[in-house]
Amino acid sequence: MEKWREKISCWKFDRKMQALITIALIITTLIFFVVSTVSSVTSLKSKTEEMLQAKNDTMAENFQSTLERYKSLAVAMVLDNSIQRYLECNSKQDKNYSLVAMEAKNVMSSCQNMHSDMNFIAVVSYQMDDYLYRGKSGLVETDFQKTYRKDYQKAKNVQKGSIKAGFTNAYFKGKKYTLNVYFPVYNVQAISSERGLLCMSFSSSLLEQVLKEQEDSGQMTALVDTEGMIVAARQMDEIGTDARYANQLNGMQGSFNQDGRLYIYQKVSNWDYYIVSSISSSELYKPSIRTIGLMTLVLVALVAISLNIVKQVIRKIYKPLDNVVQKMDDVAAGSLTARIDEEHMGEDFVKLATGFNSMMEEILVLMQQVKLEQHQIEQIRFNSLQSQIQPHFLYNTLDCIHWQAVADGNQEISILVKALARYYRICLSKGHDVIPLKMEVEHVQNYLIIQNMRYDNIIGSSIQVEENCKDAMIPKLTIQPLVENSIYHGIKIKEGKQGSISLSAVRKGETVQILIADTGTGMTKEQIAEMNQHLSEYDEGFGYGVRNVNKRIELLYGKEYGLHYVKNESGGVTVEITLPYVTNVEPGILQGDIINV
Structure with a gap:
């Protein structure tokens, strides 16, 4: 109650009068309305x-x-x-x-x-x-x-x-x-x-x-x-x-x-x-409806008349305030040059006009600063991208190593270098962020070649992609991080035992479903449920790569698409990727264009 008294004491006179008249009229009319209605209804x-x-x-x-x-x-x-x-x-x-x-x-x-x-x-x-x-x-x-x-x-x-x-x-x-x-x-x-x-x-x-x-x-x-x-x-x-x-x-x-x-x-x-x-x-209560309706109309009319009287009084006494509101409307419409003439504001509102004009000047200065900072950020981003789109030196170097290995008869180094070159070529993709599914699958195949040479062929693989979904567009580096998780967190920790990864893609109507299953150590149902729950949430204890993959799919296609983990029959984990079947995506959604092959 004390807090309300403090708030009311800070009100201006016009607001106090408006509140007093309106409340008094409403209370009086409501008492009459309630007493009459209760009496009529009880008698009826x-x-x-x-x-x-x-x-x-x-x-x-x-x-x-x-x-x-x-x-x-x-x-x-x-x-x-x-x-x-x-x-x-x-x-x-x-x-x-x-x-x-x-x-x-x-x-x-x-x-x-x-x-x-x-x-x-x-x-x-x-x-x-x-x-x-x-x-x-x-x-x-x-x-x-x-x-x-x-x-x-x-x-x-x-x-x-x-x-x-x-x-x-x-x-x-x-x-x-x-x-x-x-x-x-x-x-x-x-x-x-x-x-x-x-x-x-x-x-x-x-x-x-x-x-x-x-x-x-x-x-x-x-x-x-x-x-x-x-x-x-x-x-x-x-x-x-x-x-x-x-x-x-x-x-x-x-x-x-x-x-x-x-x-x-x-x-x-x-x-x-x-x-x-x-x-x-x-x-x-039908016979009482007319009486209740009449009393309701009286109440509405009295309140309307009261508010209108108070409005007229406020308009005459505080007319300068209307000028401030109009200028604020001009600013909301985009006119940042709007200013209030302080000479016709009166003593009560001259400080408000001065503050408004000062604020608009500060806004113009801040906007110029923001434009300058934005230009600098765009320049930095451009320079960063420029440094990434010149991979020819890397490709030429890997090509030389490949031919030297062929000349020396070292087949393993030749295969490894070729796979590495194709791997980085798709990684760069000329700066594109969304690529066809068949390119993403090729990227995974090259990645598996490199990992098998690294870990002495402990990773078996099976890839089955239907023809009618190879052209579906998918965010670049979607499948490879998930395959990497299966290797490092499922197969590699099985103490030297071999494992396998199966990759399949089928089209179901207007959607494409991609399944990545491993025969690794697997997870408990509670761990899988926790992973599915945190896919779209930020959690420092949860894998950044998986969350990044899911978030890019949601940003590109919507929250109804993305990842879902389940436990498979072999004891490992299967991750389901659901995408819409589209062969063309609006450029610029993920800070890059589409690459067509």
Whole structure:
């Protein structure tokens, strides 16, 4: 806090006034905005909760009344003497079967006629493996025979006891949803003896209302059982699935927010169901959007007016500062001759104008010095390059040694000198930094000749380069340092044992992959991982040559190309070089041109 006070105390008067007016206006407007918004939203939310709760109470009472009516009907049918006598029959061959079945059907028909919302009623006999059916629709349309067993197994106990119910589209071949009630029929003389099953299907107006609820209202209602499964919902694909908010349903009623919606729930008394109504936050707060928008516009307008007033005051009082800014813009555009007229700056800004003019004079002096130093550096670089591009004396000398060795019959010296001459010819490459792959391979071959003569032919080699990638351009001295690493750090330290190096190059689409594998002592996985990690980083403990090779490839072609080390099957190391297949590279990228052969 003390540090902030020190900073503010250093501000000029105009800045303090601007900050004071702006902050005061913003705080006042924000307080009004927050208080009004919170009050409006709280009131609206409370009214919406009351409305949804009233709706849920009504639906819960209606559904409870409906379920109680269905239960009473089921109990009455189960205890009916005609139904009991029908279920006592062991076979259709019983002498009184026809009479008993007719009486049971009459009772079922009367029941069906008395309840307009009943789709069908059926009594299944376990002893005869048969059933009696009465309904508004035929067996073919309801597909009762094939459906009732599966639907009964899926139905859940909705109250303490044996009554089960489910709201599904199992019947009527999936064309409509019905409330299906199942009640086991026991022998009234022996309750433990289950004789059959009473099946009733109803068209529930309450559940159909849930299915047909309009989506554009923003409100949604669902019937959820106490285990969290959705029994009825407007989104039919959700029926039979677990509700995401199931763990929030506790007690008889309540509310909660989840997934951007406000949920109000009410339990159906004495039944294992919840009526859950919800509304999206966007619809809930929609009536308040106009008020919030108006208050936002007021806030923006007040802030804009405040800033404009402060801006006008600053412009009049500190108009000389604009002159300084314009001159700085001129300098940014490249006009180094821009100067400020100190006579019209006023007492407050005359020192600023004097300092600006002095700074520009110093910049001009420094630029002249930089130009002179740059010219000197370019001259030194030119002289350095000039000293490298005259190799004829070296070539002629090596040629004389070669012919003298031939004349003396010393074949080894002749081969060595020829390889050395070709080696340095490619090293110099007339000052070029990027050469064709075939020249780089020739350079490696000459290098291996020299090293084998030096180390008594302990290095075997295999070189396989496909024709379609020999013209690919590669930075000079890319492969040779890697071969040198394989010799000095892999093969040479094997205490006199021979080793081999294989070099291969293949073209894969628009890229060229070069593999250099050795049979040396190899490295651990940790060492290889560390090497790959430090390829593009500066680390004094990491090999300069390898990092130099990788960095030149990245500078020339991009970071997606370069080196990668892996452990090979022979125990040595394989380095993979990935390059783009290009036969022409823009000159000057690596301080040199391309040599074409």
